[in-house]
Amino acid sequence: MxxxxxxxxxxxxxxxxxxxxxxxxxxxxxxxxxxxxxxxxxxxxxxxxxxxxxxxxxxxxxxxxxxxxxxxxxxxxxxxxxxxxxxxxxxxxxxxxxxxxxxxxxxxxxxxxxxxxxxxxxxxHTSRYPYAEEPLPDRLRQRLSGQAQAEGAMLSFPTGWHLALLLDVIEEAESDSAYTGDPDERKWVRTGTAESDTAPDGIPEYSLGARKREGRAPVRDFARGHAVTDRGAAAFERTPQLAVVSTQDDDPGEWLAAGQAMERVLLLATREGVASSFATQALERSHLRWLLRDPVRGAGPVQMILRLGYGPMGARTPxxxxxxxxxxxx
Missing domain, CATH: 3.40.109.10 (NADH Oxidase)
Known part of the structure; x- marks a missing residue:
């Protein structure tokens, strides 16, 4: 080269x-x-x-x-x-x-x-579609964790009671957002063909994915409160695979490291044919974020929650x- x-x-x-x-x-x-x-x-x-x-x-x-x-x-x-x-x-x-x-x-x-x-x-690309129930191989999980570690962060894959807790907390945050509304969210969702196809930023209508008919996958409904065409409904994963990015401390330097770790994990996941999306609802609620930590492992503050799995890879956003x-x- x-x-x-x-x-x-x-x-x-x-x-x-x-x-x-x-x-x-x-x-x-x-x-x-x-x-x-x-x-x-x-x-x-x-x-x-x-x-x-x-x-x-x-x-x-x-x-x-x-x-x-x-x-x-x-x-x-x-x-x-x-x-x-x-x-x-x-x-x-x-x-x-x-x-x-x-x-x-x-x-x-x-x-x-x-x-x-x-x-x-x-x-x-971010994929807000259903994934298969097929689990990621242990060896791949280890490699993904290694990518995060190389950037000074930690990546874990919650199971059992910890996974159930995360899903409960995320669902609570999603329900709270549906009730109170989120001005930040509304500002960045692009609906209507003209805006969706021409805006250089934000979440276009074509990438919103299907509405969740059933399942526990923490898929955010960005169409809530917007007049959009019918996206259809689908059954999502009963047992979604989440990956948690955490750091030792909770300061601006660590947040930057978490972002580098997250992207490095996502790039390797993409190369391995793994689709991804984000579950940030609870991270946006200060009174809920602290509940996401795993007290058994002693991991530090949670910076990002990823949803990983085998399924459609998602559309390119502007x-x-x-x-x-x-x-x-x-």
Whole structure:
């Protein structure tokens, strides 16, 4: 693999891969600033795309930025570049959450584990459809856990009483949201053909998935409160497979690490033919989030809950163009 020339075109392509990352309600809460002189990319969290009701601390915002950072690293390694990353734990929105210095990498330096995930960046999509009851093989679960560990986080697969507890808490949060309404959620759901097909962000109508007729899969009904065409109803998993991303502490630096771990897990899962979606309902309720921890394992704060399984891989959702989120300076 020959190293790419580090210029504006290269950086724009890297950012184009970074913005394929998932984020809460597909709000895409990131900005990039490239400094030609020292070949560094500053990644900023965009407060204009924050969720004041569902994410008052900016935790989910940082997780989304972490996912974008992971994609940027994967794309850089694939291009033969070494991304040297420094992370900030500051909450100040005027400061970058991470800075990536680019340099040409020698062949022996390439992180082939990350570079090998590159093709999955464009194939990973959120799937809000039913999955098969077929469990993920233990060996695959171990590999997915290893991906999270490589980014400084933990990935566990709850079973038994812990899985039942998680599903109960998520259902309570979903019911609460249905009753009280969620302005953040309503803002980012795109309905109607015109808006759904042209908006560069948010959740388009075509990706809402089927309504849940039965089953315990924690699938969020984003169509609630919106006039949308009939999506039909389907039976979802009776025993969904959840994966919990947790960290040692609960601060901005750990949230960024959780986002990188989450995206690394999702890219490998995609390569292995595993569909995925998110179950964030309880994470958006501070009085419920603490209930999600596993007291037996002693794991730290829960940062994200993934639903994994074998089924439709989901449709591609819109992304803003790199030129809309990237600024280049001398």
């Amino acid at each position: 020959s190293a790419a020339v580090i210029n504006d075109t290269t950086v724009t392509e890297l950012v184009g891969d970074a913005v394929a990352a998932p984020s809460m309600h597909n709000a895409q809460p990131w900005r990039f600033l490239y400094h030609r002189r020292d070949r560094t990319i500053d990644l900023y969290a965009d407060p204009l795309r924050a969720m004041p009701t569902a994410d008052p601390e900016g935790r989910a915002l940082r997780i989304g930025c972490g996912a974008a950072l992971l994609n940027l690293r994967v794309a850089a390694w694939h291009a033969g570049l070494c991304p040297e990353v420094s992370v900030s734990g500051e909450r100040d929105a005027s400061e970058p959450v991470a800075t990536v210095r680019l340099r040409e990498a020698a062949p022996h330096e390439i992180d082939h584990d990350l570079a090998g995930l590159y093709e999955m960046i464009g194939q990973r 992304r803003r163009a790199a030129r809309d989120v990237l600024e280049i300076t001398p």
